[in-house]
Amino acid sequence: MTLSRRELLCAAPLAAAAVPLFASAVAADSLIVRMQEPRNLETPLGDLLKGGTEKFYVRSHFAVPSVDLKTFKLTVEGHVENKLELTLDDLKKMETVTREIVLECAGNGRVFLVPQVKGLQWGHGAVGIAKWTGVRLGAILERAKVKAGAVDVVLLGADKGTIADPATPGAINFDRGIPLAKAKKDETLIVWNMNDEALTAAHGAPLRAIVGGWYGMAAVKWLTRIVVLDRPHNSFWQTFDYSIWIRDAAGLPQLAPVTAIQPKALIISLATGDAVDAGKGIIVSGKAWAGENRVAKVEFSPDGGKSWIGAAIRDEKQDFGWRTWSLVWTPAAKGPAKLLARCIDDKGNTQPDKRDPDRRSYMINHLIPTEVTVK
Ligand SMILES: Nc1nc2c(c(=O)[nH]1)N[C@H]1C(S)=C(S)[C@@H](COP(=O)(O)O)O[C@H]1N2
Numbered sequence: 001m002t003l004s005r006r007e008l009l010c011a012a013p014l015a016a017a018a019v020p021l022f023a024s025a026v027a028a029d030s031l032i033v034r035m036q037e038p039r040n041l042e043t044p045l046g047d048l049l050k051g052g053t054e055k056f057y058v059r060s061h062f063a064v065p066s067v068d069l070k071t072f073k074l075t076v077e078g079h080v081e082n083k084l085e086l087t088l089d090d091l092k093k094m095e096t097v098t099r100e101i102v103l104e105c106a107g108n109g110r111v112f113l114v115p116q117v118k119g120l121q122w123g124h125g126a127v128g129i130a131k132w133t134g135v136r137l138g139a140i141l142e143r144a145k146v147k148a149g150a151v152d153v154v155l156l157g158a159d160k161g162t163i164a165d166p167a168t169p170g171a172i173n174f175d176r177g178i179p180l181a182k183a184k185k186d187e188t189l190i191v192w193n194m195n196d197e198a199l200t201a202a203h204g205a206p207l208r209a210i211v212g213g214w215y216g217m218a219a220v221k222w223l224t225r226i227v228v229l230d231r232p233h234n235s236f237w238q239t240f241d242y243s244i245w246i247r248d249a250a251g252l253p254q255l256a257p258v259t260a261i262q263p264k265a266l267i268i269s270l271a272t273g274d275a276v277d278a279g280k281g282i283i284v285s286g287k288a289w290a291g292e293n294r295v296a297k298v299e300f301s302p303d304g305g306k307s308w309i310g311a312a313i314r315d316e317k318q319d320f321g322w323r324t325w326s327l328v329w330t331p332a333a334k335g336p337a338k339l340l341a342r343c344i345d346d347k348g349n350t351q352p353d354k355r356d357p358d359r360r361s362y363m364i365n366h367l368i369p370t371e372v373t374v375k
């Protein structure tokens with residue numbers, strides 16, 4: 001597999017690894033390095049407004065696998081009438097779909113959790129939007145003729161490795177089971193292009209899944225195998241990892257896989273530590289997204305949640321995408337100010353004030369202040 005320009009650039013700092021690495025060391029391509037190898041990179045806050053593949057966060061559990069393009073085939077097997085082996089050309093001959101979809105890591109914002117939890121310490125930037133081109137997973141499943149009684153569609157990546165804590169049964173592949181109903185939805189895609197160019201190695205070349213409205217763990221990269229099951233999939237990646245506690249009807253805590261992205265509004269034009277002038281109006285802006293729902297409203301608080309002001313939302317295409325919001329704020333009293341933004345979706349869901357520990361180390365969308373100084 002050939003390395004993209006970005007990966008070549010990324011390789012350079014590794015060679016110079018004698019330089020001490022700080023928690024937020026910045027790579028040659030100015031993404032924030034959260035882990036050197038496997039490579040895990042965060043988009044700096046300000047770059048979220050710009051977008052583009054070069055600045056898109058990278059979250060990988062294992063080293064990038066080598067996938068031979070000449071022999072590449074996607075196999076579809078399990079609870080199906082027709083076992084399939086599809087080449088990239090086979091896929092490209094099917095009806096193609098292009099959609100703008102937000103990808104957010106379920107651990108985005110983890111550095112703000114108190115007390116601290118294990119896992120990569122993402123700030124706000126393990127999120128991004130891209131234009132993805134591929135085919136509907138549903139169309140592939142139609143060809144494979146899924147048998148009655150199918151439950152989960154398991155997507156497997158070519159990457160594999162061993163995890164020590166909790167110990168895996170030797171080397172395991174990254175994978176994720178998608179319930180059949182979600183797998184068939186129009187927003188669940190198997191893609192080969194990101195922003196009109198072939199996927200880069202870091203983002204899953206030659207083929208990956210995009211599950212619109214769901215956190216990133218479902219968007220399996222380096223996809224080589226699909227297995228349809230007649231029961232729920234219970235792999236490492238949706239039990240030990242990427243799972244939360246939910247309370248069943250009897251109030252019993254049950255472990256459930258992380259699924260839909262929760263509503264979130266992010267302040268992007270200001271960051272914690274910034275200073276603003278008293279009495280001078282400034283534009284405060286950011287992005288808001290709501291997973292499987294639509295952004296209905298964004299509100300801003302200049303005083304830690306005592307008062308809220310409605311923001312203007314740009315009328316962009318938004319199913320599974322994000323929207324730009326902004327407002328003019330004139331800081332009054334001098335001193336520290338806790339700024340908050342919150343998103344309300346079209347189903348009336350909003351962001352919680354406090355962290356729910358049942359979510360373990362995932363789905364972080366409680367209100368996190370941007371702390372500035374008014375001078
Ligand atoms: N095969 C494979 N797919 C994967 C992962 C992985 O480690 N291996 N990480 C997942 C997680 S947790 C996220 S958030 C997204 C990140 O996609 P990106 O690196 O293109 O931003 O990929 C998902 N798909």
Ligand SMILES: [Mo]
Nearest residue numbers: 105106216217
């Ligand atoms: Mo993730």
